[in-house]
Amino acid sequence: MIAERALKTLEYDKVRQQVATYCTSSIGKSAIEELVPQTDFDKVVQLLEEMDEGLAILRVKGNVPMGGIFDVRPSARRAQIGGMLAAIELMEISSTIRASRILRNFIEDLEADETIDIPHFTMKKEAMPVLTGLQHEINHCIDDNGMVVDSASQTLRSIRQSLRAEEGKVRSKLESLIRGSNAAKMLSDTLVTIRNDRFVIPVKQEYRHHYGGIVHDQSSSGQTLFIEPDSVVQANNEIHRLKMKEQAEIERILLALSAMVQEVASDLFNLVKVLGDIDVILAKGKYGQANKCTMPKMNQDGYIRLARARHPLLPMESAVPNDIEFGKEITAVVITGPNTGGKTVTLKTVGLCTLMAQAGLPVPALDGSKLAVFKQLFADIGDEQSIEQSLSTFSSHMVNIVDILQKFDHESLVLFDELGAGTDPQEGAALAISILDEVHGRGARVMATTHYPELKAYGYNRPGVANASVEFDIETLSPTYRLLIGVPGRSNAFEISSRLGLPESIIGRAKSFTGTDRHEVESMIASLEETRRQSEEDAERSHVLLLESESLRKELQEKLQAYEERKEALDKKAKDKARKIVDEAKREAEAIIAELREMRKNADQVVKEHELIEARKRLEEATPLDNNKVLKKAAQVKARAQNLVVGDEVKVLSYGQRGTLLEKVSTSEWIVQMGILKMKISDSDLEYIKPEKEPVVRTAGVKNRSSHVKLELDLRGERYEDAILRTEKYIDDALLANYGRVSIIHGVGTGALRQGIQSYLKKHKRVKSFRFGEAGEGGLGVTVVELK
Structure with a gap:
């Protein structure tokens, strides 16, 4: 795992917060909070491919139906230990199941679209448990507002009817009282209200004894008493008894539904996990769309090539894009130049883009960018002066660097900002060179910034190291933030001073005080010229090779097209021939079966049905x-x-x-x-012949293969024709196994598969009857078949 210190230093958490804003559910937001960069190459590639599929779906469809999803895991856990769920919790479970069904149908529609390929989303869809039966049971008992409806049970309906009747009687009696001749004088208001779940009327203090009964409350001034008259006490008692009975029936219904949730609690956990994963994938895609990000191509070689990369946390309109490449021949880059020139931003851009890619996030760079999967990433960036530990800026940096030197290896990316700063310049430069030699020498990829002039020549006498600088515009006296790899940073103090009006005499005297190592400068200039000349020659050779390769590519494409056409023709011919052979074998098999059936008719049931089925299976196995x-x-x-x-x-x-x-x-x-x-x-x-694992038991001359035949056949996700063929074979196997009852799971869906299966069962001679499954058997998604 990537060290937490590096994540904090590079402000990875801020990127994570930005992505979380695109989630549509609390499940996705919680998952984003735990999103960390992965170090396994295959896992990183999978995460990026999933994100790319999400981007493709958003481009094609614009949006994905993800509404109505709740984090029902706490409710499922309480149900697991026997707790009673509240109606609102059950409603949330039903809503989540419904949302998963809508999402499943959406993905199935996408699968039929030949313009888009979504294998990862297909896997997510298949991983979603189908809990439609539970959804229907909850919807039958609880409405969208989380209230238990009258139709939840006949008992509840009867109780509520009685309750409404009693309440009507009480209201009628009280309304007759408040319409009396003296009511306007004795009552504070002519209305019936409720206190302590009892129907009462507001009586003025001085007339409390006129109505008698029980005082349940009084106004803040004490001038009004809320009295339950004697004439309605018994009726209110009956209402109270019915409400207690109603509550008991509601609790019974909620306990029954909670028990159903308990049975599928593990499926609910899986469902929430899959829905959260899909929400995270789509949030990554939406973030990529909004910030013009792309999916980088990953490698395990430590190679980084970012095309027009921007710092992920800077506004798009103000961030300066840069091309950054190193990790092959050049494994270390030293960026020199003045402060506020953008060196640290460049460093953080490389680090953050690497972390984002390893977390499956798109990066703010052009298509074709490449990033590596590093086992570890270390960053020493910024002023981390520690007051608590009484450490200076230099000491604080050095503590971090010592820790890095103890942990990094050749599969690490190391980022140093202002290496060696905070101490004597000569000693700081020497330390910086030594540290860079150590990190570079052990094979790690390293990028460092410094303002020490001694490091400007660092890349010219060490293989695998390159100098770089951030461009400075002398005309505007400001940095352009453009990274120039291969060119060391220049000190612009004299030029800036001159443009600002400092007298030339003072500038000339200052120049006389500066010492220059002439040999080092000459070596640097010669190296730059050699690099330029080599680049021009390489560019010319590359152009020639490009023309040759383009010609060769065109020729190979023509040959490949001819080969594919011939291959397709041969494949078609072979398939047609194979199909004819198979069709002939099937026709012969059907003819044999027809003859056997005829023999049975003519031989007074000598040939048994199971023998016909066994014969057909042998014939099927004999297919070429x-x-x-x-x-x-x-x-x-x-x-x-x-x-x-x-x-x-x-x-x-x-x-x-x-x-x-x-x-x-x-x-x-x-x-x-x-x-x-x-x-x-x-x-x-x-x-x-491999021996059978279990002995074959014969009953009445028939092999018993019950240990190999399940009591249910799951056809969910099958095409119609394949489902009918599987059903036909399964019924035969079940008959051979002497089963009396089996279940066929076809799901609810559009109903086409269910109707096809039941139409086939109606015509089968050995099917005694069939029916839909009950609540505990799968409901309308299952057909239970009785065999004879």
Whole structure:
């Protein structure tokens, strides 16, 4: 994992906060708070591919339906331990399940769109549990406002009807009182109100004894008493009893629904996890859209190439884009130049873009940018003077650098800002050079900034190191923030002073005080000239190679197109031929089955139904294999024949019979027992048969394979034709296993698959009856079949 100190130093948390604003659910926002850069290359690539799919979906559809999602994990945990969920919690669970169903349908529609490829979203969709049955049960009992409805149970409906009737009687009696001849004089207001869940009337203090009854409350002045008259006390008691009964029935309903939630609590956890993942992916995509970010191509070679990269936390309109490349021949870059020139911004841009990419976030750079996955990233940036530890700026930096030197390796990215600053310039420069030598020498990728002139020559006598600087405009006396790799920073003090009006005599005298190492300067100039000349020659060679490669590419494209056309024609021809063979085999199989059925009719039920099914299965297994499968099977047989031992069960290919190996009589022949016969058979005519793990039990002449046949068939996500074929085979297997009842899971969806399955079951002779599943069996998403 990337060190927390580096994340804090590079302000990664601010990027995370920006991304979180694009989440549509609290689940996604919580997940973003835990989003950290990954160090596993495959995981990073997966995260970026998921984000790129999200970007593609947003470009095509504009938005994704993610409304109505709640973090129901706390509710599911309480249900797991037997707690009773409130109606509002159950409503949130229902809303979340409904939102997942809408999202599933949205992704399925995208899968049918040939213009977009979304394999990762398809996997997310398949990982979402289908809990439509629970949603329907909750919706039957609780409305969108989180209230238990009358129709939740017949008992509740009856109680509430009685309650409304009693309340009506009480109101009627009290209204007759407040309409009396003296009511206007004795009452503070002519209305019926409620205190302590009892119907009362507001009576003036001096007339309290006129109505009798119970005082439940009084006004703040004490002049009005809220009295329950004697004439409605019994009726109010009945209302109170009915309300308690109503509450008890509501609790019973909520407990029953909570028990249903308890059964699928683990599925709810998975559902919330998947929905949160999708929300995070889409938030990354929206962030990328809003900030003109792209997906970088990742590598494990420590290579960084950022095209027109911007600092992620600076406004787009003011951030200056830069091209930054190092990590192959050049593994260390030293940026020199004056303060406020943009050196630190460049350093943070590289660090932040690396962290973002490793967290699966797009980076603010042009398409074609490349970044590496580093196992560790270290950053010593900014003034971290520690008052608590009584450390100076230099000491604070040095404590951090010592820690970095103890932990980094060749798979690390190390960023130093103002290396060696805060102490004597000569000693600071010497320390900076030594530290850079250590980090660069151990194979890490390093980028450092400094204002020491001694480091301007650092990259000219060390292989793998490059100087860089931030451009300064003498005309405007301000930095342009453009990074210039390969060119060391110049001191512009004399030029700036001159433009600001300092007398030339003073500037000339100042120049006489400066000493220059002439050999170092000459070496630097010569190196720059050699670099320029080499660059021009390389550019010319590259142009020639580009023309040649373009011609070769065109030629190869033409040949590839011709090859693909021929390959497609041959594939079509082979498939047509294979289809004809398979169709012929099926027709022959159907003819055999028809003959067997006819024999049964004519032979007074001598041929049993299970024998017909067994025959059909044998015929299906006899369907011709394609050449690849035949060759593979033959190779497996040959390889296994070399390891046969006495007692192995084999198939004698020339006779089509099973047998047992008794004795090896030569290097290539065996004595094989087939029934009552013993024969000498060659290795090449034997096929090893893997023994069955469980003994086959015979009942009434039929093999019992119940251990291999499940009691339910899950067809969710299947195409219609494939689902019918699987159902047909499954019913046959269930009949052979002597099952009396099985379940077919088809889901709710549009209903087309359900109708097709039930239409097939109506026509099947061995289907006694079928029905929809009950609440505990899956509801409308399951058909329960009775077999005969």
